[in-house]
Amino acid sequence: MRRNREPEAEKENSERWLLTYSDLITLLMIFFVVLYSMSKVDADRFQAIAESLNKALGGGIPAKMEMADSPVGPSIFTTGSPSSNSTVPGKDTDPDNTTNADSDNTNGENISTGQGNNEAETMSIEGIKAKLDKFAADNGIQTKLVSSMEERGLVVSIQETLLFESGSADINAKARDILRNISTVLASAPNQIRVEGHTDNVPIHTAQFPSNWELSVIRATNVVQILQNEGIRPSRLSAAGYGEYRPIALNDNAEGHGKNRRIDLIILRSKYDITEPTKTAAPTP
Known part of the structure; x- marks a missing residue:
């Protein structure tokens, strides 16, 4: 006869309290984190x-x-x-939100004014470009006096043969007439003008020009002197020399050398005025 087995007694789980304890600790930690924050x-x-x-x-x-x-x-x-930007305690809030509306209108006017100024400046610079291009075409030098629009402004590139003899920084009489006409056009705009001197990679080593650095810088400063003498404010002018290290063509033939030997006049957009040094008063002794 088959005997029925007695059911085994369920084992008591003595570690159940750990679950409740861990939940309690976690909740306490979250509570103190919230209080700290x-x-x-x-x-x-x-x-x-x-x-x-x-x-x-x-x-x-x-x-x-x-x-x-x-x-x-x-x-x-x-x-x-x-x-x-914030509500002051003790004062009534504006139910119609007119303050925010006025602020939005003001911002819109400022944005429109800024866009208008940029457009006006672009038109002014493009007008200068048109006048210089016409001057170059009228005098048959459009291949040696080339203007182009860039992000920084108008770049007027003048090849070396229009201004200087080879290896020299002296400006000839014909070049002075060219710079005088250019000055007349540039004087109508308030923009900063940077004069940049460039050479090709043919080395030079003379008593006056130990390297192309000196040649490019002195050429640029001589052009600045002409522009200043022709009525452009000195505070608008600056000179820089880049030697042979900013070419616009390959230096492997005579044509490339001729393009790289140049003076660039940069009519900077007004947004770059913040990068220019500002005029400060002399310190009191």
Whole structure:
């Protein structure tokens, strides 16, 4: 006869309390993390850090940063004037949101004005280009006086043979007449003018020009002197020499050498004025 087996007694799990304990510890940790994140931030220290970062990353005058009165909201600090960017306690809010509307209108006007200025400047520079191209065509030098529009502004490239003898930085009489006519056109615009001297890669080693560096720089400064004497303000002018290291053609034939030996007049767009040194008052002794 078959005997029925008695069911085995269920083993008692003595470690179940660990699950409850671990859940409790996790909840406590989250609770304290939330409390820490809602704690009061040291406003003075945060302001100092924010200004230091703004100076280091932006390079300009740091914007005023103020701590919000309450941690509730999308951000713990605001930028700019509190009257325009945040609600001042004790004052009624604008139900029609007219302040924001006015701000949007102002920004729109500023953007439109900026675009208008850029368009006007582009038209002015293109007008200068048209006059110089006509002057070159009328005098049969359109292959030696070439203008082109670039991102930085108008580039007027004058080949060496129009201005100098080979290996010399002296400007001949015909070149002076050319620069005088160019000065008349450039005087009508307020833009900065950079005169850049360039040579080919043929080495030079004389008492006056130990290398192409000196030749390119002195040629550029001599052109600057002519432009200044013809009425262009010295504060608008600057000179630079690049030697043989900024070619626009290969230096493997006579044609390439002729294109690389040049003077470039750069009529810079006004947005590049911020990269130019500003005039400062002389220090008081």
